Amino acid sequence: MPSKKSAPDVFTLLVELGRKSGDGLPKNAIGAGLLCFASGRDEAEAVRETVAILKQADMAPLDVTGYGTLSEREQMGHEISDEERALMQQAMDENSVIVAEMTPFFAAKERDAFLAEDDA
Numbered sequence: 001m002p003s004k005k006s007a008p009d010v011f012t013l014l015v016e017l018g019r020k021s022g023d024g025l026p027k028n029a030i031g032a033g034l035l036c037f038a039s040g041r042d043e044a045e046a047v048r049e050t051v052a053i054l055k056q057a058d059m060a061p062l063d064v065t066g067y068g069t070l071s072e073r074e075q076m077g078h079e080i081s082d083e084e085r086a087l088m089q090q091a092m093d094e095n096s097v098i099v100a101e102m103t104p105f106f107a108a109k110e111r112d113a114f115l116a117e118d119d120a
Contacts, residue, residue, distance in 0.1 A: 008039050008095065010088045011046040012067040020060040029104035031062070037084075037091040037098045043068070050097045 015034040019025065025032050034054075040046030043066045054061045067073060070088055073080060084100065091098045 006041050008041055008092065009069045010037050010039050010091045011043050011069055012036075012073060012088075013038055013047060013050055014065045014067065015050060015054065015061050016063040016065075017054070018060040018062045020058055022058040023060065024058075026104050026106075028106060030107055031105045033103045033105065034099050035101040037088045037100055039091050039095050039097075046097075053097050 013036045015036055017023070017025070017032045017034060019029070019031060036050055038046035038050045040049060047064050047066065051061045051064065067078075068076070070080065070085070087098045087100050090096070
């Protein structure tokens, strides 16, 4: 008898990236953090799909931390904005991975130079 698969859900994932040629990160960045919303039947599937898509985009995923589904995050008391909810719904509707936020990481010297460029 085939096993019953659960219905898809959307998982919140934080992906740490290293550097790779052609990754599109700022020139002096040493990596980045991506906040992603990914659909999947379970968190493991959402992680696998996210990592595969990021690798296809010439990115170098190093680590993924899962923060659960919308209902799990609500139970933990996380504040979830309407914008986040809309992106989660989009991930569900499109059966996709949505990168909601990208934060580049810099060594101290490079970070200061990057911030100075923003102030100019």
